Amino acid sequence: MDKELEGAEVAEAQIAVHWKEEEYYYPSAKFIAQANAADPAILERFREENFPECFREYADLLTWDQYWHTTLDTSNAPFWKWFVGGKLNASYNCVDRHLAKNRNKAAFIWVPEPESEETQTITYQELYARVNEFAALLQDFCQVKSGDRITFHMPMVPDLPVAMLACARLGVIHSEVFGGFSGAACGDRIVDSGSHILITMDAYYRNGELIDHKVKADQAIERAAENGVKIDKVLVWQRYPGKYSSPTPMVEGRDYFVEDLLPEYRGRRVAPVSMPAEAPLFLMYTSGTTARPKGCQHSTGGYLSYVAGTSKYYLDIHPEDTYWCLADIGWITGHSYIVYGPLVLGTTSVMYEGVPTYPDAGRAWRIAERLGVNIFHTAPTTIRMLRKAGPDEPQKYGYHFKLMTTVGEPIEPEVWRWYYHVVGKGEAAIIDTWWQTENGGFLGSTLPALQPMKPGSCGPGVLGIYPVIYDEEGKMVEAGSGRAGNICIRNPWPGIFETVWGQPERYVQTYYAKYCKNKNSKDWHDWPYFAGDGATQAADGYFRILGRVDDVINVAGHRLGTKELESAALTVEEVAEAAAVPVMDELRGRAVEMYVALKPNYAASSEVSEKVRTAVETLIGKIARPKNVWIVPDMPKTRSGKIMRRVIAGISNFTDVGDTSTLANPEIVEAIRQRVQKEKVARGDLPRELSKQELEEIRRFGRAE
Numbered sequence: 001m002d003k004e005l006e007g008a009e010v011a012e013a014q015i016a017v018h019w020k021e022e023e024y025y026y027p028s029a030k031f032i033a034q035a036n037a038a039d040p041a042i043l044e045r046f047r048e049e050n051f052p053e054c055f056r057e058y059a060d061l062l063t064w065d066q067y068w069h070t071t072l073d074t075s076n077a078p079f080w081k082w083f084v085g086g087k088l089n090a091s092y093n094c095v096d097r098h099l100a101k102n103r104n105k106a107a108f109i110w111v112p113e114p115e116s117e118e119t120q121t122i123t124y125q126e127l128y129a130r131v132n133e134f135a136a137l138l139q140d141f142c143q144v145k146s147g148d149r150i151t152f153h154m155p156m157v158p159d160l161p162v163a164m165l166a167c168a169r170l171g172v173i174h175s176e177v178f179g180g181f182s183g184a185a186c187g188d189r190i191v192d193s194g195s196h197i198l199i200t201m202d203a204y205y206r207n208g209e210l211i212d213h214k215v216k217a218d219q220a221i222e223r224a225a226e227n228g229v230k231i232d233k234v235l236v237w238q239r240y241p242g243k244y245s246s247p248t249p250m251v252e253g254r255d256y257f258v259e260d261l262l263p264e265y266r267g268r269r270v271a272p273v274s275m276p277a278e279a280p281l282f283l284m285y286t287s288g289t290t291a292r293p294k295g296c297q298h299s300t301g302g303y304l305s306y307v308a309g310t311s312k313y314y315l316d317i318h319p320e321d322t323y324w325c326l327a328d329i330g331w332i333t334g335h336s337y338i339v340y341g342p343l344v345l346g347t348t349s350v351m352y353e354g355v356p357t358y359p360d361a362g363r364a365w366r367i368a369e370r371l372g373v374n375i376f377h378t379a380p381t382t383i384r385m386l387r388k389a390g391p392d393e394p395q396k397y398g399y400h401f402k403l404m405t406t407v408g409e410p411i412e413p414e415v416w417r418w419y420y421h422v423v424g425k426g427e428a429a430i431i432d433t434w435w436q437t438e439n440g441g442f443l444g445s446t447l448p449a450l451q452p453m454k455p456g457s458c459g460p461g462v463l464g465i466y467p468v469i470y471d472e473e474g475k476m477v478e479a480g481s482g483r484a485g486n487i488c489i490r491n492p493w494p495g496i497f498e499t500v501w502g503q504p505e506r507y508v509q510t511y512y513a514k515y516c517k518n519k520n521s522k523d524w525h526d527w528p529y530f531a532g533d534g535a536t537q538a539a540d541g542y543f544r545i546l547g548r549v550d551d552v553i554n555v556a557g558h559r560l561g562t563k564e565l566e567s568a569a570l571t572v573e574e575v576a577e578a579a580a581v582p583v584m585d586e587l588r589g590r591a592v593e594m595y596v597a598l599k600p601n602y603a604a605s606s607e608v609s610e611k612v613r614t615a616v617e618t619l620i621g622k623i624a625r626p627k628n629v630w631i632v633p634d635m636p637k638t639r640s641g642k643i644m645r646r647v648i649a650g651i652s653n654f655t656d657v658g659d660t661s662t663l664a665n666p667e668i669v670e671a672i673r674q675r676v677q678k679e680k681v682a683r684g685d686l687p688r689e690l691s692k693q694e695l696e697e698i699r700r701f702g703r704a705e
């Protein structure tokens, strides 16, 4: 055995865990006094013996046209049906029902990226008018009816939620493709969903540039046509109504400006269509670069109940709050927690068009101050970006948050503490919400007034969610054992997706087959949901998510979580971002290589590299000591901000970096490749020939999707 491995107690199949326990942080008395969930009785109500009826409490936050008769129907497990017999309309719940008391309260405040442009306030009344008019247009001009699918390829503009709610009003299934995705990616999703209408926009701002977006519609339509699906009509919103901001020509008889069509529908009202609770509300694709994308089909009644309940108790949304979620509506976070959750509760949801650090590091805080934002929702990648750009900026602005969230990936405790002390000014409670596109809403989090925060841990399962960690053999990994395994949810919940659109076998295979106890069972206890994330549970019941189970680096039989390695690197003062990748190694199978980007005003030096090596070695162990530390200006990232580890792994191993066209910054790839490979060649650190399996491992590494 390698000398460095002596004393290691982990078996091959386990992920080694070396985290140290972090300290608790408690919310302020002021926060607790006003919280929606401040009475511990709520925890009792959602105990397992009250499942599934406990979720009535969430469904009762909605207005139903017809009350349901069966809370959970498991007769076709694992295709769960919630609130069966119930009927409702999502658009009515998000818009109409607020008119009586809050007609002129802001539903959305939209902030354009150019600071010289005015913010736009859309009251519930105005939203009602716009949604109805657009619904009338869809119905008459596009001839769509309930159950049809419409694909959107829209940036962060208010026309996007207007279009979503108009579809919901008609029972039409919307499928928004993230605006930053390529035309080809959009085309594939058009094909998969079988849409014949595409809704897009001429242009939008990003990082100071007015980007031509219409061009992608043409590419998407071509791609769809090649694959047998014809788009009949393209509706094009204009960034500046009445003015076309794209150089790409409109196609006669196919492309229409929404602004040209709308006058005919002014003042029109469309009755909301009463939909069965289990009718699909929307599709949200989880993208893969290799396999066919998975269209996660979300329901109307279950989904809306779940986002209402979690928004109320976890985001602590009150109607009088000003809530700002920095995600893009093109992701599930934006659907659930910019549009449906906040609106169903009748609050004000802020939407921002562009990059939070444009034109400078203070922009986000100026927006928060000016609009009086008191709930702030974002992701670790943005937090790191804000810290990198302006670590001292928040204190220059007079905003006050009562609650902040982090979502999307594990947050390094170091970054968490900056978020808490600097962004939150020590006043805001933080919730770290763990969940997935497939889940509709949160799975793991602390209830902000009732359960203390612990940096780096999401917390226990949320109300009505009973997680468990299984090892590869299906044996439970006990809380406090210090071991990691696959986190699963033992029960279904109202927000869970209904199926993978058009691929029901893939739904069962990917999420339920692994730990199913009996394939013929109609009892939910036999169908744990496999999330595909590695996790460990502390003795206090809090979960710490290690990242995707395929995100581990196996050094001589030790499965090291990339997040853990990166967290160690981030304890070094100078480091702003870190990415750990495997490099094939003669001796140990794999060794760790670390890529780091530094905070502003720090220069790359061999001292910094050495500090990173030492930090990893001290915090995790000698085995994990990075073979190389590369200091780079930036990381290759997806448009949702996730670091593309497979691209970096390709560079480190001299293999093909794969498709980089969906990256936010594809140009960085070549710059890093040249630098790293040149230096490796100079050192004679050349790779051996790799097996097919090894090549595949690198190609799929980290799978940022």
Ligand code: PRX
Residues within 6 Å of the ligand: 286, 332, 333, 406, 407, 408, 409, 410, 411, 432, 433, 434, 435, 436, 437, 438, 458, 531, 532, 533, 545, 547, 548
């Ligand atoms: O690995 C987990 C990570 O993000 C994955 C889901 O990504 P996506 O479907 O894009 O949804 C993101 C928005 C919900 C998960 O499988 N993840 C998400 N939230 C957290 C997280 N990892 C750790 N902590 C979180 N809070």
